[in-house]
Amino acid sequence: MNIFLDSKTEKSLINRLRSAGCVFAEEETQLLIAEAKSIEELLNLIEKRVSGFPLEYVLGFTKFCGIRIEIEQGVFIPRRRTEFLVQQAKVLTRPYDVVLDLCCGSGAVGAAIATVRKKILLHSVDIDLVAVRCASTNITKIGGQVYQGDLYAALPHSLRGQVNIIVANAPYVPTDSVELLPREARLYEPKVALDGGKDGLDLHRKVAEKALCWLASGGHLLIETSEMQGAQTFEIFVKAGLITKIVRDEELNATIVIGTKSG
Template identity: 60%
Template sequence: MEDQMEKSIIERLRSAGCVFAEEEAQLLISEARTLDDLSTMVNLRITGTPLEYVLGWAEFCGIRIAVDPGVFVPRRRTEFLVHKAVALSTPGATVVDLCCGTGAVGVAIAKALGWIQLYAIDIDLTAVRCARRNVTSLGGLVYEGDLYEPLPAKLRGKVDILVANAPYVPTEAIKLLPQDARLHEPKVALDGGDDGLHIQRRVAKEASLWLAAGGHLLVETSKMQAPQTFEIFAQYGLIPQVTHFDELDSTIVIGTQPTPLA
């Protein structure tokens, strides 16, 4: 009976265009508390609701991250951003996660290092509420506001790691995104302006005010946009480098705050 039910769900998901129908069916069955719950969850999924919204969570860097409807869903490719940030950090580091969404990046960095001073910020109240569910249990603080605006002034010149998975999709390219993102995720988390670099420019412009000497700004971008992001970082006084990870098709630009000469 259970096998028949699972096969039926798989067929329905596959007919709706779910590429990983078998894996999704197993997740839905394992998360549903009752048959009525399962029916509701399957119906939501086959009508286009992102799987993470249906489940209420996403797996990111091996961690279960709470995801609320209307919040940007953390992507596998962004795990590379975490990996690079961790490699540049030490336990106890002061880390700021701009455009934090669910707070997944900051949480994953904190889990990897054991303990950090974590500050997460998003302009969207729905994201802030979701991030608080993920971040505060680790002792981190979450603020609602526009980029650096809500950060405590005491952090100026004291931040070791700035991470920003800022939106970098050009406005006109949003219509080309997969339906899950285009119809369900907030535009503010996707829209990077005319060339996709508007938010990155704003992040880089003020980064030097907040970074400690030798501190790092890390942003995710596209392979095509990386040369421009590199130039933006250099323009605002950071020492830039580009790194790419083929397996996740992930491109990160790192800007280092120069250390003053003695």
């Protein structure tokens, strides 16, 4: 059902969103109109957005790497810069590779890789039950498996030494900096998906520390980090025994550290 709004009403809704601080009020209004099944539902969606709810929670989905990713309230919302992580992983991924997405959140990274690189064997892990439920919606329909647990501990032992690609968008915000994040992230997204510990790199250490046990010979570990933390994550990878490099995309403000298990 398509809702018809006269130009005056539509402009009023746009102004309402703009007054609430929505920079892209016109685009958001069009998205909300497209999703609503009635005027009443549209007004309800507008009210949620005006109250501060992230747009992705209001809509119930986001677009990531050109595909639709279902989003539940309380799940980390994938950022556009993380598309660079997917781009780097796609270059290294071959048919029938085993791909592991750690700290998967909504499952967006694994789903985006699998959409382009067909025939991979995708495994996704998150410690948060809501994230696992949301990821299952996005992953199982493309043949992937989702596990709940703490990183590698959630995986079947049969995968040890068999993983070709590990991707991780693990939290890397230092604990003291979480309160400085944008309001939407700070108030609505799960802290477990944001807080990376005192220096922001606790999860990077845990992921890298056991990577060699799970990677196949010549396999790769890719982690998103910040430009400022890149050198530290690099050293963490080297200490873990990985052949390491840093790649950067200025346009997306994205930094990825890539480690390879020697073959």
